[in-house]
Amino acid sequence: MSATTNVLSATGLVAGHASTPSVRGIDLTITPGEGSVGVIGGSGVGKSTLLQAITGDLKLRGGRVTFDGRTVGRMGPRDKKRFGVAVRAVRQNGFGGLDPRQTVERAVEGELSRARKAGRATGGTATDVLALMFLEPRFLGRGIRSLSGGERQRLALAAALSTRPDILVLDEPATALDQSLKDAVVRRLVELTTERGTGLLVASHDLELVSRVCQTVHVLADGVFVESGTPHELLTNPVHPVTREIAEALPAAVGAFR
C-alpha cells in the first residue's frame, strides 16, 4: 500500500444532529502509514458527531469527505462495501458492529469470515482475536450483552483490529477501562497500528490517551478546531484558552509528554 492510497479526508465539513450544526469548517486528513490523528475536546463539543460524519454515518450539512479520492456520501454499492471494510469505526459505548444478541465466538467468527471474503488477511482464530485485547478464551461462550462495559469495549476494539482495516476510527476507546488495562490497550493499539501502517483517528476528552497514541492533535471547541499541533506542542505551549485548560488539567504523572 502506498502512502497516498486509502486516504480519508474531510474538507470544510459541517455536521450536526440538531438545528445548529455541532461541527463546522473541519479539515482533517488520515493517511495510512503516516501517523495517528487525535481530536480532543470537552463533553458535548461535537467529537462523536464529527466521527460519525467522517465515517458516512451522519449526513453532511456542508463540505466533503473523501476516501481514496471518492466522495463518501455518493459512493455506489461496490465502493460503499469497500469503504465499510477499509474504514472501521468503534463507537462510544457501541458493540463495534457486532450483533449484541450473539455469543462472542459467533460474532467474532462472523467478523473473520466477512473479512476473509473481502480479501483481508486475518490469519487467526476467534481466540487470537480476543487475545489482541487481553480477553481470555473463556469469553468465547458468553453472550455479548452480558459483557461488562470494559470487556465489551475491548471486544469491539479486537474485532475491528482483526479485520485489518486501512483506517480505524475510535471514539473514546478507553473510557470503560481501569488505568492498568488502559495502559495495556493503548500500548497494543500503538504497536499494532504502527506495525500494520493503519491510519488511526481517535476522539477523546483524555489528552493523556491522545498524546500517547497520536502524532497530530486537533483541539475541538465550540464546533471548530481552535488549535492543532503535536501533543508535545499542545502540552508545552498551549495557545488557545481551551487547550491551556485541557493541558493544565493533565496529571503531573504524565510529565513525560510535557
Ligand SMILES: Nc1ncnc2c1ncn2[C@@H]1O[C@H](COP(=O)(O)OP(=O)(O)OP(=O)(O)O)[C@@H](O)[C@H]1O
Ligand atoms: N442523536 C442526537 N440528537 C440530537 N442531538 C444530538 C444527538 N447526538 C448528539 N447530539 C448533540 O450534539 C452535540 C454534540 O454531541 P457529541 O456527542 O458529538 O459530543 P461529544 O464531544 O462526543 O461529547 P461526549 O464527550 O460527551 O461524548 C451535543 O450538544 C449533543 O447533545
